[in-house]
Amino acid sequence: MRTATALCSLLAGVAMLCGAAEAVDPLPGVIVARARQIVLADTVEALGTLTANESVALTATVTETVRVIHFDDGDRVERGQLLVEMSSREEHAQLAEARATVSEAHGQYQRTKSLAAKGIATRALLDERQRQWETARARLAAIESRLADRLIKAPFAGVVGLRDLSVGALVEPGDLITTLDDDSAVKLEFPVAATRLAVLRPGLKVLASSRALAGRSFTGTVKAVNSRIDPVTRSVRVRAMLPNPGHLLKPGMLMHVVLQQAPRTALLIPEEALLPLGERQFVFVVTADNKVDKRQVRIGERRPGLVEVVEGLAADEQVITHGHTQLRPGQGVQILAIDDGSRSLPELLRSLPGGSRQ
Secondary structure (H helix, E strand, O other), rough: OOOHHHHHHHHHHHHHHHOOOOOOOOOOOOOOOOEEEEEEEEEEEEEEEEEEEEEEEEOOOEEEEEEEEEEOOOOEOOOOOOOEEEOOHHHHHHHHHHHHHHHHHHHHHHHHHHHHHHOOHHHHHHHHHHHHHHHHHHHHHHHHHHHHOOOOEOOOOOOOOOOOOOOOOEEOOOOOOEEEEEEEEEEEEEEEEHHHHOOOOOOOOOEOHHHHHOOOOEEEEEEEEEEEEEEOOOOOEEEEEEOOOOOOOOOOOOEEEEEEEEEEEEEEEEEHOEEEOOEEEEEEEEEOOOOOEEEEEEEEEEEOOOOEEOOOOOOOOOEEEEEHHHHHHOOOOOOOOEEOOOOOHHHHHHHHHOOOOO
C-alpha cells in the first residue's frame, strides 16, 4: 500500500511539474511496458530413473572352477573381449581327439571317392565314409561349443561392475560373475500424467538434472511412449535417451526431468497491465499521439509476473502498467518511464524526477 500510495502521489506530482507551464490541466503521468514476443515452450516436470542403454548380468552356464580372470572392478571392455576363463583341460583333450578324427574321416572319404570314380569302390561305401566324416565334424562342433561355454566374453562394449569371485572358485549355472553396462548413452524413464498424452511424442526435447551433479544439466529426446496407461496412477511411462559421452550419468540415478513441448511464439505483457471487469480483461494502450485506448484482450497462459495475450493486442504496443487509475479512453497522458522488466517498481520510482524524495 505504501508503494502504491507513493507511486500515485509521485506520478501526479511529476505530471504537475512537467505540465504546469503548458496547461492548466496537467497530463497524467504513467509508466508503460511494451508487448513483447517471446518464444515459449510448455513444460512438464517429473522425476525419472536412469538405466543403461544396454545392461546384462553375466553368469556361468556350466559347473566349473575359475582358471583366469581378465578384468578388474570397473574396467571398460570392448565387445567380444575375454573376461573369464574356466578350467577346460578335459574339453581341450577331447577337442584334439575330435580334430584328429575329423582329419582321418575326411581322408577316408576322399580316398573312397577317388576309388568310386574308378568303379572300384561301391556307392554304399562312399556314403558310409561321408556319414562318418559328417559325424566327426558334428562331434567337433559340440566340443567347441562346450569350450565356448567356459569362456565368458563381453557381448557389447561397456563398463563392468564389481567382481564377486576369485581364481579357483567353483561356479554353477546362474552364479553371477559380474555386470556389464553400456553407458555411452542412458535411458531415462519417467511417468507423465495421462492428461498430457495428446502432446507426448518421440522427438520432444528433455532437460534433465540431478542433485548428485549440481550445476549440470543434460539434454536428450523422447524415444518412446508406453502403449499402456497405469490404471492405478493414471500415468504413462515415457522413455528418453540422453547422450553420456563423459560417463557422468550412472544407471539408477534419480533425475529431475523437464519435458519441453513444441515451442511457440507468444505475446507477453506484465500482469499489472490487466484490468479485469467481470469475466473480461482490458488493458490501457498508449497510442502514437499519447492518447489512451482501452482494449479488451483475451489472455492465455501465465508466467511469473507476465501474462500471454492471445487476442486484442499487437507486438510493441505500449500498455500502461502503473498510473491507470481514473484514466478514460481518449485522454492524453505523459509517459514517465518504460518498464522493460530489468528494474523493480521501487527502482523505477527512484529514477523518476523527484523520486529520491519518496
